[in-house]
Amino acid sequence: FCQVETGLNVKIVLNYLTIFSSFQSLPETHIPSYAGSLHLKKSLVPALYRVIQDPNNELLEPVCHQLFELYRSSEDRLRRFTLQFLPELVWVYLRVTASRDRQSNGCIEALLLGIYNLEIVDKDGNSKLLSFTIPSLSKPSIYHEPSSLGSMALTEGALCQHDLIRVVYSGLHPQRETFTAQNRFEVLCFLMLCYNSAVVYMPLSSYQSVCRMSSRLCVCGFPRQQQKLWREPCNRVLLDPEFMVQMLTAVYHAIYNGEWEMGREALEDILYRAQLELYSQPLLLGNAMKNSLPDSAPDEPRGRKVLQVEVTPTISRISISAITTASIRRHRWKREGKTAVGRQETGKHAIKASTHREVNQASVQERSQ
Secondary structure (H helix, E strand, O other), X not given: OHHHHHHHHHHHHHHHHHHHOXXXXXXXXXXXXXXXXXXXXXXXXXXXXXXHHOOOOXXXXXXXXXXXXXXXXXXXXXXXXXXXXHHHHXXXXXXXXXXXXXXXXHHHHHHHXXXXXXXXXXXXXXXXXXXXXXXXXXXXXXXXXXXXXXXXXXXXXXXXXXXXXXXXXXXXXXXXXXXXXXXXXXXXXXXXXXXXXXXXXXXXXXXXXXXXXXXHHHHOOOHHHHHOOOOXXXXXXXXXXXXXXXXXXXXXXXXOEOOHHHHHHHHHHHHHHHHHHOOHHHHHHHHHHHHHOXXXXXXXXXXXXXXXXXXXXXXXXXXXXXXXXXXXHHHHHHXXXXXXXXHHHHHHXXXXXXXXXXXXXXXXXXXXX
């Protein structure tokens, strides 16, 4: 049965490689339709996984080459098609590296370095800076409404530009021609960052792959591996704390998007390894994730649960009670106007009172005479 299945996988992959040979000659207008047809081939992805999992497979080198060509395309769907295999590629690469068998790891290493070198530059070949801007609290979001912040002594224009901070979280990475012990996890961390930036587009098979990768990397070579169903001999793999944080990010998304059981198991394995290594960052993040999980899986059979956020009703952006320069000026004018009117009224009452007293005194004098 295994031989029949292997022969079927080889046939599927060979057919894929034959079809792909015509991809490079396609005009730009036909590439989107090709990307759509590629995602419809349901049997192709499992067959490619089986090729990647076997470093000695003769088809591994042409498959890695074709995956790299897809990633060089300007079509996002083709790039994501290659990116879905990244966790499996990383697992196989680190496992073979730990076994010191570098000869069977060359094509995977070249593919990973090729993706890395493509991602660190923009279309013009300049180094990319990955950054985000901390939003202004004056603008409404799914988390808050500006009116809930109380009165703010700023104009609307000033509020729009207030506290806008640009934070660079990755950038100016040097190009790499080969992996070394010093740059290995710098490259792999960046690749996992790219994967996590597109994780919402990944299929369920990729979520399963990232959970398998996380569990195996964290427990292989340790006593905990004996509790797993897979017990193939594997040396311990050195891990970097930042790389483990990227693994946790991917696993967290997998937990809430179809892989409840595998995701929780991967989370426990990452925490197990972080405790052994005394890595503070993955320990802090992993325990926060663990404590935030519900007690039981969602109702749906595969545990799919989209992260939900309660949205407050939309109201006007600037509160009526917001204090601005104009409102302060109007308030002062109103107060001064009321004071002047009050003084005038007081003066009128005083004149009337004095006149009334004079009239009363005159009438009393006339009666006495």
